[in-house]
Amino acid sequence: MLKGAMAETVQLGSITETTDPRILRSRQMLMESLFRLLTRKEFDDISIQEIADEATLNRATFYLHYPDKNALLQAMTATRFRDLIARRGLSFTDCDGALRAIALGVCDYLAETTGCPGQLAKMPLEGSIIAAVEDIFLQGAAHHAIVPGTDPKLLATTAAWAIFGAARRWYQTPDRIPAEEMAAKIEAMVKPIFLTASM
Amino acid sequence: MLKGAMAETVQLGSITETTDPRILRSRQMLMESLFRLLTRKEFDDISIQEIADEATLNRATFYLHYPDKNALLQAMTATRFRDLIARRGLSFTDCDGALRAIALGVCDYLAETTGCPGQLAKMPLEGSIIAAVEDIFLQGAAHHAIVPGTDPKLLATTAAWAIFGAARRWYQTPDRIPAEEMAAKIEAMVKPIFLTASM
DNA sequence: CAAATAAATCGACAAATGTCGTTTAAGCAT
DNA sequence: ATGCTTAAACGACATTTGTCGATTTATTTG
Secondary structure, three states, rough: OOOHHHHHHOOOOOOOOOOHHHHHHHHHOOOOOHHHHHOOOOOHOOOOHHHHOOOOHHHHHHHHOOOOOOHHHHHHHHHHHHHHHHHOOOOOOOOOOOHHHHHHHHHHHHHOOOOOOOHHHOOOOHHHHHHHHHHHHHHHHHHHOOOOOOOOEEEHHHHHHHHHHHHHHHOOOOOOHHHHHHHHHHHHHHHHHHOOOOO | OOOOHHOOOOOOOOOOOOOOOHHHHHHHHHHHHHHHOOOOOHHHHHHHHHHHHHHOOHHHHHHHHHHOOOHHHHHHHHHHHHHHHHHOOOOOOOOOOOHHHHHHHHHHHHHHHHHOOHHHOOOOOHHHHHHHHHHHHHHHHHHOOOOOOOOHHHHHHHHHHHHHHHHHHHHHOOOOOOOOHHHHHHHHHHHHHHHOOOO
């Protein structure tokens, strides 16, 4: 898979900020197209041609922005999840109960976006959601006194994976408890990770 | 993607045990083929035809057992990781330091199996390794006094994701600390999850 | 405004994917 | 040993994928 120039910018890793309205517009339309199609069909049954058609873009244009379907799903998920968090004004700067609020955000996102719980297994959302949660933690870490021997990145990663894993299990459970209740449980489990001393 | 009969048994979820030597043989050969090919090429660059050829099986036979390449990778990873753990005789029944040993197992598995750290990002190993770790925890839970309000499954899932996430970060880090050292860190972070009271 | 830059379109291509119906042969039960 | 069951092989098919080169069109810069 030779990855091509891909419109100058890269999706994962360090992003060369783009202002070009054409690029922004194309990517946005692709993400919205996929989202719309997902309400009707399963991810696996959606072809890149369909996504391009729905976005009124040429198929080749798709490949100019994303290497494959998964990358688009990834990008879409990251964007939508970040928006959800942003709408709720979570930044971990207002540190109180932020952990619970983030957990709740993940639960809600899974519940409102993913159609069928069984389908979740196939979708590679992990990367995007986990990365977003990780980022929030890291932002928060900047506002805290840094415990000497501790690696904030490792803590953020570990906590993010723990939260996502727990939320995922919750969502896949047949008869779920309320999201709020689950968020409280997650908070209780994950909080101690951050209190890890002597590392 | 109509999933077809798939040789009577299913990969994920409840597995209808098979004794038929033909089935066992085919699956084993496919897993070994993929492993061998992975030492030479990247996962993305391996076609199903190649896997089938390497296994001296027909391509159609592949689809009799796995819906796609990812499912095979998943199965292969689960099998190999379980073997690694089994070779080390880890069962969490010998509870002391088992958590650290499992963390070490995950680190070692990633390091010895995955070729390039950057490639890891694309591979959906999560499901398989995490599921295996989860199982080990659940086995262990059976040997412990069950704390009333606690859900062992949730704890197992959360801890498993935390461990995998941490190990994954470690493996992707350019200049890694020794695996043993990392395992100790992971143990320190994850242990408190199991001590969560009042859930 | 005009020229340079770069994104989007178009058509085409070889390759890979996923699925079928049919045939061959291995495993299993009586 | 005989026959039933079912896995594996085979060949074929329509579709999707990923990539190209060439062209058109939109944006930015000077």
